[in-house]
Amino acid sequence: MIEHRSIAGQPLQWNVELRDIAHRSSLLYELVHRDLTVRYKRSFLGFFWTMLHPLLLMLIFLIVFSALFQTRTPHYETYFLSAYVAWNFFAQTIVNGMAGIAWNGPLMKRVRVPLSVFTVASTVSGLVNLALSLVVLFAIMAITGVPLRPALLFLPVSLTIVWIFTLGISLGLTAVSIFFGDIREMVQAGLPALMYLTPIIYPISVVPERFRWMIKLNPLVYLVEIVRDPIYYAIIPARMTLLIAVVTSLGSLIIGWMIFRYLAPRFHAHL
Amino acid sequence: MNVIELERVSVRYRETKVRSLKEAAIRAVKGHAKADYFYALRDVSLAIHHGEAVGMIGANGAGKSTLLRVAAGIITPSLGVVVTRGTVAPVMELGTGFEAELSGRENIFFKGALLGCSRAYMRSRLDEIISFSGLEAFIDAPLRTYSTGMVARLAFAVATTIDAETILLDEILAVGDGAFKRQCKTRIEGFVARGSTVVLVSHELEAIESFCSRTIWVAKGEIAADGPSAEVIAKYKAQGS
Ligand SMILES: Nc1ncnc2c1ncn2[C@@H]1O[C@H](COP(=O)(O)OP(=O)(O)OP(=O)(O)O)[C@@H](O)[C@H]1O
Ligand SMILES: [Mg+2]
Numbered sequence: 001m002i003e004h005r006s007i008a009g010q011p012l013q014w015n016v017e018l019r020d021i022a023h024r025s026s027l028l029y030e031l032v033h034r035d036l037t038v039r040y041k042r043s044f045l046g047f048f049w050t051m052l053h054p055l056l057l058m059l060i061f062l063i064v065f066s067a068l069f070q071t072r073t074p075h076y077e078t079y080f081l082s083a084y085v086a087w088n089f090f091a092q093t094i095v096n097g098m099a100g101i102a103w104n105g106p107l108m109k110r111v112r113v114p115l116s117v118f119t120v121a122s123t124v125s126g127l128v129n130l131a132l133s134l135v136v137l138f139a140i141m142a143i144t145g146v147p148l149r150p151a152l153l154f155l156p157v158s159l160t161i162v163w164i165f166t167l168g169i170s171l172g173l174t175a176v177s178i179f180f181g182d183i184r185e186m187v188q189a190g191l192p193a194l195m196y197l198t199p200i201i202y203p204i205s206v207v208p209e210r211f212r213w214m215i216k217l218n219p220l221v222y223l224v225e226i227v228r229d230p231i232y233y234a235i236i237p238a239r240m241t242l243l244i245a246v247v248t249s250l251g252s253l254i255i256g257w258m259i260f261r262y263l264a265p266r267f268h269a270h271l
Numbered sequence: 272m273n274v275i276e277l278e279r280v281s282v283r284y285r286e287t288k289v290r291s292l293k294e295a296a297i298r299a300v301k302g303h304a305k306a307d308y309f310y311a312l313r314d315v316s317l318a319i320h321h322g323e324a325v326g327m328i329g330a331n332g333a334g335k336s337t338l339l340r341v342a343a344g345i346i347t348p349s350l351g352v353v354v355t356r357g358t359v360a361p362v363m364e365l366g367t368g369f370e371a372e373l374s375g376r377e378n379i380f381f382k383g384a385l386l387g388c389s390r391a392y393m394r395s396r397l398d399e400i401i402s403f404s405g406l407e408a409f410i411d412a413p414l415r416t417y418s419t420g421m422v423a424r425l426a427f428a429v430a431t432t433i434d435a436e437t438i439l440l441d442e443i444l445a446v447g448d449g450a451f452k453r454q455c456k457t458r459i460e461g462f463v464a465r466g467s468t469v470v471l472v473s474h475e476l477e478a479i480e481s482f483c484s485r486t487i488w489v490a491k492g493e494i495a496a497d498g499p500s501a502e503v504i505a506k507y508k509a510q511g512s
Contacts, residue, residue, distance in 0.1 A: 001436075004355045006347045008281075023387060030384035038372040110368035111361060111385045112344040182291040265347035268340075269284050 004112075012115070012261040020114035027113065031121035035096075036128060055136060058084065065201045073203055075232070078137070078146045082231035083200040083224040085133045086159075090166045090220070091191050093126035097170040098177045098184045105271035115264045116257075119174050123167045130159070137231070149234035158226040158237070161249050165223055168252030175263040178270050198224055219248040272356065274437050274468045275319040275342045280351035282337050282492075283308040311337040312348075313492040319470065321436075324463045326479035326500055327472040328507055329489035335472045336364060338489060339439050342470070357436030360386055362426045364442040364472075371415040375406055375425055378414050382429045396432050403454070404428035420446045431458050437468040444473050456482060476504050 002023075021028065058081055066076045073079045097119050104118045134155075141148060177183040198220045199207070207215055215221060222245040229237040237245075287306040289295045312334045319325055319342075327335050340346045341353055343361040368385065369378045379400055383393035401410050404424045409417065417425070423446045430438055444452055459482050462469050473479050479486055479500060486503040488496040496503045 001357045004344050004359075006341070006344050006353045008348045008350045008352065010347075024384060026380075026388070026390045027384040029390075030381050034370055034373065034381065038370060107368045107385065109340070109345065110363040111382075112359065113385055180290070180292040180295065182293055186292075268346040270288070270290075 006265075010265070012264050014257065014261070017114045017116055017261075021117050021120065024113070024117075027117060028121055028124065031117065032124045032128065035121060035125035055133075057088070058133075058136075061201060069202060069206075072206070075141075075144060075146050077144060078141050079203070079228070079232050080201055081137045081140065082228040083198075085130060085137060086162050086224050086227040087195060087198065087200050087220070088133065089126050089130040089162065090169075090223070091195070092129065093123050093166050094170045094173055095184075095188060095191070096126065097122045097174045098187065101174065101178055101271075109268060109271055115267060116171060116260060119170050119260075120167065123163060123170060126166070127159070127163060141231075146232075147234070151230040151234040151236055154230040154236050155227070158230060158245075161242075161245050162223050162227060165219070165245075165249035165252045168249065168254070168256030170256065171253075172256035172259040175260040175267075178267050179263065194218075194220065200224060219244070219252075222248065272321045273318045273354075274321050274356050274359075275317070275470075276352075276354040277315055277317040277342060277348075278352045278354075280312060280315045280317075280341060280348040280353060281310055282312040282334075282341055282346065283310045283349045285309075308349075310492045312341065314351075315492075315494055317342075317487070317494065317497070319437075319468060321468055322463065322466045323485060324459065324469045324483045325471070326483035326486040327470060327489060328474070328476065328479060328486060328504070329495075333489045334492040335489050336441055337492075339363070339441050339470065339472060343439050355437070358387065358434075359437045359439065360430040360433060360435035361439040362423075362430045362441060362443055363439075369414050369422065369426070372413055374413055375404075375410040375417070376401075378425065379429055382426070383433060386430070386433060386435070388433050392433075400425075400428045400432045403432065403458075405451075420448060420451070423447055424451055427455065427458075431462070435467070437470070438462065439470045439472075441472045442474070444471075444475055444478055452478070476508070480504055 061080060061084065062077055065080065069076050069079075100118055100122050107113065108115060108118075138148065173183065173187060177187075197215065197218055199215065204212065204215060204221070222241050225241050226237040226245050229235050229241075285306045286309050289298060315338065327338065329335050337346075339361065340363070341348050342355065343359050344353065344355050345361065345363075368382065370381055373381060376397070379397060380390055380393050384390070401407055404427075406421060406425060409421065414422065414425075423443055427440070427443050430440075444455060447455065456478075459469050459471070469482075471479060471482055483500050485498065486496075486500040487494060488503050488507050496506050
């Protein structure tokens with residue numbers, strides 16, 4: 001018989017949290033299923049909107065920026081999209097994670113669930129959308145004559161690293177935004193700026209040499225690079241880049257989880 | 272064996288809540304004193320034994336729902352310790368944790384998953400849940416089109432059909448019609464006969480008296496009385512509530 005203790009002042013324990021998520025085997029599935037369907041239930045295009053939305057954005061960026069960078073970078077579409085899908089996963093997931101509070105708050109007050117499962121589910125939904133965007137990207141590559149090389153097999157590793165990074169940020173930001181509602185608007189306002197600070201639409205070589213070190217302080221530079229490398233350059237990322245990406249993503253997960261585990265017991269007062 | 276134990280449990284909230292970073296910054300600059308606490312529950316100790324049917328009564332805002340939440344492990348107490356043993360299926364007041372856009376049928380699976388049941392298990396119980404809820408005609412309509420009573424029926428049907436050891440029911444009777452109340456009564460009696468534990472929060476004293484052998488009276492976050500239903504309810508009535 002499962003015994004459950006809730007003790008005042010005790011933060012969440014990661015092993016209990018994992019056990020509880022594993023114990024509710026179908027919960028993650030149901031939450032992801034709901035994320036992916038409900039959001040679009042009342043819209044005309046339904047689930048296709050999930051695919052169409054990034055496609056439209058991609059198209060806009062392509063038209064606007066390919067003229068600018070085409071000469072410098074061959075197959076600019078692939079260059080841009082290979083980084084943009086990773087960025088879009090990151091940005092969408094953290095925004096959806098925070099938006100999910102309004103949605104999941106009533107549930108958190110009515111059933112005993114491992115509280116982090118909602119954030120985990122939103123990252124998994126993000127991965128599903130990412131997979132769909134990758135299908136679109138591979139189709140574009142096939143059409144424009146960019147070969148699909150064996151280095152692509154490295155992509156799951158890169159995406160796992162990006163996923164861990166995103167999960168950490170999402171856990172931390174979601175927890176804090178339950179206490180301070182304005183965090184969400186601040187993040188939403190800051191994300192576009194962050195995107196332009198990351199070499200996604202432009203190659204880092206356009207940044208003057210003396211400013212490059214500043215750009216490189218942004219961990220997203222490496223996370224985007226490890227996704228772009230196997231797709232666009234058809235290479236396995238450099239060891240140093242990988243190392244930085246792994247270290248920042250683990251750091252993100254640890255810090256995000258720390259914030260979440262200490263704040264979670266007091267969520268209910270703010271829901 | 273006790274299925275629920277509360278040891279000196281308090282649940283408290285800050286009287287003025289800071290809801291934004293901006294506000295927090297302003298308060299920090301101005302040097303506001305920390306707001307006082309409001310105690311929704313104050314120093315409550317309580318044990319509910321396996322197989323008991325316990326009623327819970329008290330005025331609005333007394334802390335009944337809070338007590339149920341903390342006992343179910345949905346919220347962590349601000350002070351004290353709560354221990355629950357076995358699976359607990361709570362049916363909280365209003366809304367009851369469904370997804371408005373999903374159909375009744377999809378919600379059965381969704382709610383089942385939240386309560387820790389697999390899809391396969393829920394599929395095996397689906398017919399029973401639907402027929403008990405009496406919502407056959409509406410089961411594929413989105414939940415947002417259901418009436419309050421219909422939602423309550425579905426919630427009750429799900430929570431009582433999965434084999435949970437303990438069921439916590441918050442004001443579930445208030446919105447049900449006569450037929451549903453009779454069904455509930457039969458179910459609850461069946462549960463108690465089978466050795467499951469039931470905690471029932473209600474303002475309907477007759478219902479409590481007929482379903483539950485023990486009643487807890489909650490007043491202003493504290494336990495005002497706890498004992499045989501007839502006695503506690505008599506006391507409660509005598510207080511003029
Ligand atoms: N998140 C919160 N922040 C501040 N106060 C809260 C919060 N949640 C509950 N309370 C307070 O706790 C008290 C107890 O609420 P509770 O819902 O337990 O009452 P109740 O006994 O179930 O009442 P009712 O019979 O109306 O359902 C109320 O005074 C309520 O205002
Ligand atoms: Mg209540």
